[in-house]
Amino acid sequence: MDDMTATRPLRADAARNRDKLLAAASDLFAERGLDVPMEEIARRAEVSIGTLYNHFPTRGALQDEIIPRRLAEMDAIIDAALAVDDPWQGFVDFVVATIALKAQDHCINEAFGRRFELSETVRAACDRAFAPTDRIIQRAKDSGQLRGDFARTDVIMIGMALTQLLNQTMDLAPQLWRRCLALYLDGLRAEAAHPIDVPPLAIERLEEVLSERAAKRG
Amino acid sequence: MDDMTATRPLRADAARNRDKLLAAASDLFAERGLDVPMEEIARRAEVSIGTLYNHFPTRGALQDEIIPRRLAEMDAIIDAALAVDDPWQGFVDFVVATIALKAQDHCINEAFGRRFELSETVRAACDRAFAPTDRIIQRAKDSGQLRGDFARTDVIMIGMALTQLLNQTMDLAPQLWRRCLALYLDGLRAEAAHPIDVPPLAIERLEEVLSERAAKRG
DNA sequence: CCATAAGTTGAGGAGGCCCTCGACTTCGTA
DNA sequence: TACGAAGTCGAGGGCCTCCTCAACTTATGG
Numbered sequence: 001m002d003d004m005t006a007t008r009p010l011r012a013d014a015a016r017n018r019d020k021l022l023a024a025a026s027d028l029f030a031e032r033g034l035d036v037p038m039e040e041i042a043r044r045a046e047v048s049i050g051t052l053y054n055h056f057p058t059r060g061a062l063q064d065e066i067i068p069r070r071l072a073e074m075d076a077i078i079d080a081a082l083a084v085d086d087p088w089q090g091f092v093d094f095v096v097a098t099i100a101l102k103a104q105d106h107c108i109n110e111a112f113g114r115r116f117e118l119s120e121t122v123r124a125a126c127d128r129a130f131a132p133t134d135r136i137i138q139r140a141k142d143s144g145q146l147r148g149d150f151a152r153t154d155v156i157m158i159g160m161a162l163t164q165l166l167n168q169t170m171d172l173a174p175q176l177w178r179r180c181l182a183l184y185l186d187g188l189r190a191e192a193a194h195p196i197d198v199p200p201l202a203i204e205r206l207e208e209v210l211s212e213r214a215a216k217r218g
Numbered sequence: 219m220d221d222m223t224a225t226r227p228l229r230a231d232a233a234r235n236r237d238k239l240l241a242a243a244s245d246l247f248a249e250r251g252l253d254v255p256m257e258e259i260a261r262r263a264e265v266s267i268g269t270l271y272n273h274f275p276t277r278g279a280l281q282d283e284i285i286p287r288r289l290a291e292m293d294a295i296i297d298a299a300l301a302v303d304d305p306w307q308g309f310v311d312f313v314v315a316t317i318a319l320k321a322q323d324h325c326i327n328e329a330f331g332r333r334f335e336l337s338e339t340v341r342a343a344c345d346r347a348f349a350p351t352d353r354i355i356q357r358a359k360d361s362g363q364l365r366g367d368f369a370r371t372d373v374i375m376i377g378m379a380l381t382q383l384l385n386q387t388m389d390l391a392p393q394l395w396r397r398c399l400a401l402y403l404d405g406l407r408a409e410a411a412h413p414i415d416v417p418p419l420a421i422e423r424l425e426e427v428l429s430e431r432a433a434k435r436g
Numbered sequence: 437c438c439a440t441a442a443g444t445t446g447a448g449g450a451g452g453c454c455c456t457c458g459a460c461t462t463c464g465t466a
Numbered sequence: 467t468a469c470g471a472a473g474t475c476g477a478g479g480g481c482c483t484c485c486t487c488a489a490c491t492t493a494t495g496g
Contacts, residue, residue: 011442011493037483048445053485113382150401157383157398164382165375168331169419172427179416180375183368186412187405194404198397201387209390229463232473255453266475271455 018055020045025062030105034063034114064121067111073101074129081136088145092185094136095155099162099177103170113163116211130156147193151200158184236273238263243280248323252281252332282339285329291319292347299354306363310403312354313373314396317380321388321395331381334429348374365411369418376402 010018024045028036038059042052056062081094102109111118115126133155140146161184162177169176186192201209228236242263246254256277260270274280299312320327329336333344351373358364379402380395387394404410419427 013493014443017443038485039483049484050445050486051443054443057485059484113386154397154401157394158401160386161379161383161398164331164385165379167382168378169427173419173423175416176375176419176427179372179414179418180379182412182414182416183372183376183405184402185405186410187401187403189410192404192407192410194400196397196400198393198400200397201391201394205391209387209394229472231463235474256455257453267454268456268475269473272473275455277454 017045017047017051020047021052021055021062022065026066026107029063029066029107033106034110060119063111064119067107067118067122068125070108071111071125071129074098077101078132078136082132082139087139087143088189091136091140091146094133095158095185096178096181098159099166099181102159102163103166103174103177106167106170109163109166109170112159116207144190147188147190149193149196150188153201153203153206156206157201232273235263235265235269238265239270239273239280240283244284244325247281247284247325251324252328252336278337281329282337285325285336285340286343288326289329289343289347292316295319296350296354300350300357305357305361306407309354309358309364312351313376313403314399316377317384317395317399320377320381321384321392324385324388327381327384327388330377334425362408365406365408367411367414368406371419371421371424374424375419
């Protein structure tokens with residue numbers, strides 16, 4: 001209503017088209033990933049390609065609108081995890097729910113994995129969604145249930161690993177990632193821990209490491 | 219010499235070009251993956267694009283020549299693993315060496331992950347390389363060290379998971395996968411095992427599951 | 437009901453990659 | 467050395483996707 005950017009309201013038909021475009025893009029991103037051709041989005045929205053570009057001048061503009069909305073679901077996941085009495089169970093719930101969210105559609109999965117090649121907006125949304133992770137980890141470590149050498153970036157590492165599994169299996173074996181994760185979680189318990197001689201990835205190197213590969217692909 | 223297909227020997231300059239092309243493709247596949255543009259291969263070989271197609275009519279022909287040669291290294295890995303006295307250590311060595319092989323270059327990593335979208339030759343080479351895996355797993359299970367509910371396809375699942383991590387980190391954090399794998403392996407010990415309610419992927423479904431995603435991408 | 441600002445349209449240029457093919461060059465033998 | 471077979475070359479046609487823009491259509495307020 002009192003939008004600061006004070007652009008006059010859209011004409012009725014334009015607003016309708018905008019909604020149709022967002023819905024179409026949202027569906028297609030979920031089904032086929034973030035690189036789905038723009039033409040297909042326009043077609044599914046029953047609108048011409050020109051209209052698509054009129055409303056969203058770049059693919060990024062579309063992503064910026066859609067991804068943060070979905071990512072907001074992380075808030076509930078984190079709250080729920082912190083509300084669980086048993087810190088280990090809270091940690092497990094958090095990891096499982098996070099991956100389950102990614103397993104729901106390709107869009108969220110890719111958004112996490114490629115956040116450094118996408119827009120600043122997407123990247124910020126991912127950061128915000130994950131900021132409270134530390135507390136969950138720390139709580140589980142303090143209780144002596146999560147292994148002491150587990151680091152913040154290890155959660156990200158696990159997420160990356162599961163991403164590929166999801167990509168390849170979420171359509172035809174939609175539960176398989178749960179098995180993979182269950183095996184993994186058994187290795188994260190304090191009593192299962194054996195010393196590891198490779199240090200965790202420093203959080204400061206995260207962006208550097210994750211964007212290089214992106215650069216190579218583009 | 220007495221090649222059954224009895225094509226007369228290549229002219230000297232043609233043989234030289236063929237070698238240059240194989241070397242260039244091998245390097246570029248390793249550096250940038252199996253989808254590197256054909257033009258770049260020709261350029262690196264200092265040969266025209268026409269000559270490339272003259273020697274290798276498709277990208278697949280090039281892959282068929284290069285990938286199986288690399289995959290042959292798996293034989294030594296498996297022999298070494300079976301030669302280790304401690305069955306658990308043999309299993310660990312096998313998994314680590316396999317991933318290490320994939321970590322050496324993008325080509326091998328992708329070849330494993332995409333064997334069902336590549337040629338029959340590549341696919342057969344992968345199958346052959348992995349056939350003896352069962353013995354390593356069985357030996358470790360029989361000794362009571364590897365958890366009893368571990369399945370053949372779980373090795374493949376772990377490989378898939380690590381693939382993505384490798385893709386994103388092998389260039390700038392080339393040791394990180396070892397940490398991820400170490401955490402994982404701790405969950406595979408018999409004494410770490412907690413019941414899992416998702417069954418392993420049936421080996422018969424492997425191809426179906428892995429090729430669907432490929433179909434969607436193409 | 438009309439004028440006009442707002443919005444829509446789709447053909448087509450740009451760029452990337454694939455692969456072909458007819459003209460040209462080089463090898464290797466006699 | 468000379469000739470035919472073998473091999474090389476690279477411009478260009480095909481396909482795909484991105485994105486633009488000038489001509490057209492429609493909503494809306496007076």
